[in-house]
Amino acid sequence: MPHVELRDIHSTLGGISILRGMDFRIPDVASTVAGDPYIVLLGPSGCGKSTTLRTIAGLQSPDQGQVLIGGEDVTTRPSRRRDVAMVFQGDSLYPHLTIRQSLAVSAARTTDRSKRESQIGRAILMTGISAIADRHPDRLSGGELRRAAIAKVIASGASVRLLDEPLSALDASVRHGLAADLRRFHDTDAATTIHVTHDGDEAMRMADLIAVMAGGRIVQFDTPSQIYDAPNSVTVAQSIGTPPMNFLNASIANGEVCFEDDRIRLRRCESVDHIVGISSASSVKNIIVGVRPASVHLGELGSTSLVLSIVRSSLSICRMNHSLLITVPIEGQAFAALLPRTTLFETTSLEKDTVSIAAGFDDLHFFDRATGIRINDRSDR
């Protein structure tokens, strides 16, 4: 299927610079994915995700840069000649047409009548909307409307499908069902899919590749596991994970990592050169140490690890579905630990006056505090 590529796109809206050197290029790691990768564009509200989709679709012209589809420069080509279909935020269905009629409008560029009919029939079947196909949009629920909007994209027969927040504002069961269906549509139909969301969990669940966006450009384009396990910056680390990664301020002094909060230490810390993978002679002195809540354990660990000793009374414990969420205030933030729910029943550790929680060295992420850029290389370990 045709790859979508953006080269150094700059875009201004209402005098404000939105896309600032946006490069969207499928990374080499895509070769490890079977078939066409399902791509999720992830970023906080207002970072320019919809603007990116509109630029690919040809609904907005960039001030500078190139849009390529299947290797062809389509920057100046009108939207209708780009082989692209888009689901907009807030469903783009014609209010005066039935869903079937809307699908026919979408399929109109297929000139062969029987092929067009088959595209429409297939879209109705795949999205399971046959019972509602002859209704108008004002007679449909939010979930049905979303299905109908996705059917429109399938009926268009376009090779590039752009989905802008296709799962937002749906109740949990509808959202999970539709998420599974979107993956199925992608896997059974040859198409390039780019799905926009601000929800890191949704991105993790759905994507083969995640493009994390911040400040009008892509900051990491990688597999979900690399984004989770080896985020290249604090910004990327924050974009994935519930609760989000914990961040602790520390500095490098005399070859050791010293935390600002003296309840925290690195146990069996031999030397910065050895453990952090950066030279103690490096100019980086102030760092941030990141640890995911799911990497935290109760009690001390045998190997090199970060250990946090806390007074029992400062802990808050909250029961989640499958885990216990423990939080403790550190540096004005809630440091979170996700422990197995059985911890509460199987251990007496939580009853002591001072509780130790720890994370193994391999689960720590080191960032330069000045730039937010990662300074340890996980592949070295």
Ligand SMILES: Nc1ncnc2c1ncn2[C@@H]1O[C@H](COP(=O)(O)OP(=O)(O)OP(=O)(O)O)[C@@H](O)[C@H]1O
């Ligand atoms: N037509 C416009 N005129 C001026 N500013 C605009 C226009 N369209 C969007 N913007 C601004 O551009 C910025 C990026 O908008 P965009 O919709 O691309 O962000 P987004 O990442 O998709 O956000 P969200 O997740 O909230 O939909 C926002 O600050 C928005 O207010």
